[in-house]
Amino acid sequence: MTRLAVIGAGITGVSTASSLMDRGLDVTLFDRNRYAAMQTSFANGGQLSASNAETWNRWATVFKGMRWMLTRGAPLLVNPAPSWHKYSWMAEFIAAIPQYRDNTIATARMAIAARGLLREKAARYGFDFDAEDRGILHIYTDRAEFAHAGRVTALLAEAGLTRRAVTPEEIRSLEPALSGDFHGGYYTDSDFTGDIHRYTMGLAQGIARDGTDLRFGTEIEGLTHGPDGICVTWTRGADRQSELFDAIVICAGVESRRFAAMLGDRVNVYPVKGYSITVRLDDEASQQAAPWVSLLDDQAKIVTSRLGRDRFRIAGTAEFNGTNLDIRDDRIRPLVAWCERFFPGVSTEHAIPWAGLRPMMPNMMPRVGPGRRPRVFYNTGHGHLGWTLSAATAEMVAEAVTADATLAPARPHALRMAAE
Numbered sequence: 001m002t003r004l005a006v007i008g009a010g011i012t013g014v015s016t017a018s019s020l021m022d023r024g025l026d027v028t029l030f031d032r033n034r035y036a037a038m039q040t041s042f043a044n045g046g047q048l049s050a051s052n053a054e055t056w057n058r059w060a061t062v063f064k065g066m067r068w069m070l071t072r073g074a075p076l077l078v079n080p081a082p083s084w085h086k087y088s089w090m091a092e093f094i095a096a097i098p099q100y101r102d103n104t105i106a107t108a109r110m111a112i113a114a115r116g117l118l119r120e121k122a123a124r125y126g127f128d129f130d131a132e133d134r135g136i137l138h139i140y141t142d143r144a145e146f147a148h149a150g151r152v153t154a155l156l157a158e159a160g161l162t163r164r165a166v167t168p169e170e171i172r173s174l175e176p177a178l179s180g181d182f183h184g185g186y187y188t189d190s191d192f193t194g195d196i197h198r199y200t201m202g203l204a205q206g207i208a209r210d211g212t213d214l215r216f217g218t219e220i221e222g223l224t225h226g227p228d229g230i231c232v233t234w235t236r237g238a239d240r241q242s243e244l245f246d247a248i249v250i251c252a253g254v255e256s257r258r259f260a261a262m263l264g265d266r267v268n269v270y271p272v273k274g275y276s277i278t279v280r281l282d283d284e285a286s287q288q289a290a291p292w293v294s295l296l297d298d299q300a301k302i303v304t305s306r307l308g309r310d311r312f313r314i315a316g317t318a319e320f321n322g323t324n325l326d327i328r329d330d331r332i333r334p335l336v337a338w339c340e341r342f343f344p345g346v347s348t349e350h351a352i353p354w355a356g357l358r359p360m361m362p363n364m365m366p367r368v369g370p371g372r373r374p375r376v377f378y379n380t381g382h383g384h385l386g387w388t389l390s391a392a393t394a395e396m397v398a399e400a401v402t403a404d405a406t407l408a409p410a411r412p413h414a415l416r417m418a419a420e
C-alpha cells in the first residue's frame with residue numbers, strides 16, 4: 001500500500017490525513033507538538049464563514065493599511081524593519097489585486113463545499129465541537145463599508161452564497177445581546193461556528209482509531225527528495241531517525257515555506273499574526289449578556305463566536321512581524337475594549353489571551369496540489385480561513401494524490417466534494 005507522510009497536525013494536516021485515509025492510503029501524520037491543533041488551530045475566531053471569503057487584495061486595503069500603520073490600536077500593525085520575506089510578500093499581494101474578484105468567488109465556493117464534509121466527519125466519529133448553527137452577522141457602523149459589503153454580497157452570490165442585508169432593527173432582533181448603533185448589517189444563516197481545537201482533536205482521535213499513525217512530539221528536521229520517495233528525518237527527544245515514504249503532503253502552517261524550499265518549491269507563506277481572547281462566562285449575568293449569533297465587525301476586523309454556555313471568543317488584528325508569538329498587551333486591550341463596548345454586561349475579569357500566526361499566501365489562495373517534483377504535494381497557506389476551507393482543500397489534495405498514477409491505491413473513494 002502507498003505510504004504517505006503528512007507534515008503538520010493542525011486543522012489542515014488532520015483533515016488531509018483523514019481524506020487520504022478515506023482513499024485507502026497508509027498515512028503517517030507528524031507533528032512536533034504532543035497533541036493536534038496546538039499552533040494556529042488552537043484558539044482562532046471559531047467561524048466557518050463562507051460569508052468572509054472576500055480576499056484582501058484591493059487597493060483600498062493597501063491605503064487603509066498605510067493609514068493604520070500610523071494609528072495606535074489599529075487592527076493592522078507592520079514592523080517596518082527590513083525583511084526580504086515581508087516586502088516580497090507585500091509586492092506579490094499587490095500584484096494579485098487583479099485577481100480579487102475571481103479569487104473571492106473561488107474561495108467562497110471552497111468554503112461552501114467544505115461545510116457538509118466537515119460536519120460529516122464530526123458525525124462519523126461522533127465528537128462534539130461546540131458547534132452553533134446560528135449564522136454569521138456582519139455589522140457596520142460606517143455607510144461606505146456597508147455599501148462595499150453590498151458589492152461583496154453580489155460576488156458571494158455568484159459562488160452560490162445567500163447573504164442578506166439587515167436593518168439596525170433586524171440586527172437587534174437577530175442578536176438582542178448586542179448594544180450599539182449600526183448603519184446596517186449582512187446576515188448569512190448558512191454559516192456556523194465551533195471550537196477548532198476540539199474539532200481537530202476529535203478528528204485526530206477518530207482517524208487514529210481507524211489506523212492513521214500519529215507521530216506526535218516529533219520534530220521534522222529534514223526532507224530529502226529521491227527517486228524512490230521522500231526521506232523524512234525526525235527527532236523525538238534524543239532519538240533521531242530517517243524514514244522513506246512514497247509521497248508527502250506538507251501542511252505545516254507557517255513552516256511550510258521552509259519545507260517547500262527543501263523540496264525545491266517556493267511557497268511564499270507569511271506568518272500574519274492575530275490575537276484572540278476567550279472570555280470566561282462564569283456568572284449567569286455574563287452568560288445572558290453574551291451573544292449567541294456569531295459576529296463579524298468588518299471595520300474593526302473582529303470576529304466572535306460563542307463556544308457553549310460559558311465561553312465567548314473574540315479574535316482579530318493582523319500583525320506583520322515575522323515568526324513571533326509574543327502576546328502584546330497593547331494588541332489584546334482593543335479586543336477587551338470591543339467586548340466591553342458592545343457587550344457591557346459581560347464580565348471581562350477572566351479573558352484568556354492567545355496569539356497565532358495565520359499561514360497566508362500573498363494572493364490569499366491556499367496552495368493545494370502537487371509540487372514541482374514527483375510525490376510532493378501541498379495543502380497549506382489558508383490564511384484567515386484555514387478552518388473554513390479545511391475539509392474542501394483536504395479533499396482536493398487527496399484527489400491530486402490519487403490522480404497520480406504511480407501512487408493510486410486500489411480502493412475506490414466513496415466521498416466526493418459536494419461541489420462536484
Ligand SMILES: Cc1cc2nc3c(=O)[nH]c(=O)nc-3n(C[C@H](O)[C@H](O)[C@H](O)COP(=O)(O)OP(=O)(O)OC[C@H]3O[C@@H](n4cnc5c(N)ncnc54)[C@H](O)[C@@H]3O)c2cc1C
Nearest residue numbers: 008010011012032040041045047220253274385386387388
Ligand atoms: C486570530 C486568528 C483568528 C482566526 N479566525 C479564523 C476563523 O474564525 N475561521 C477560520 O476559518 N480561520 C481562522 N483563522 C485561521 C486559521 O486558524 C488558520 O488558517 C488555521 O488554523 C491554519 O491551520 P494549519 O493546519 O494550516 O496550521 P497550524 O494549525 O499552524 O498547523 C501546522 C502544524 O505544523 C506543525 N509543524 C510545523 N513545523 C514542524 C516541524 N518542524 N516538525 C513537526 N511539526 C511541525 C506545527 O506544530 C503545527 O501543529 C484565524 C487565525 C488567527 C490567528
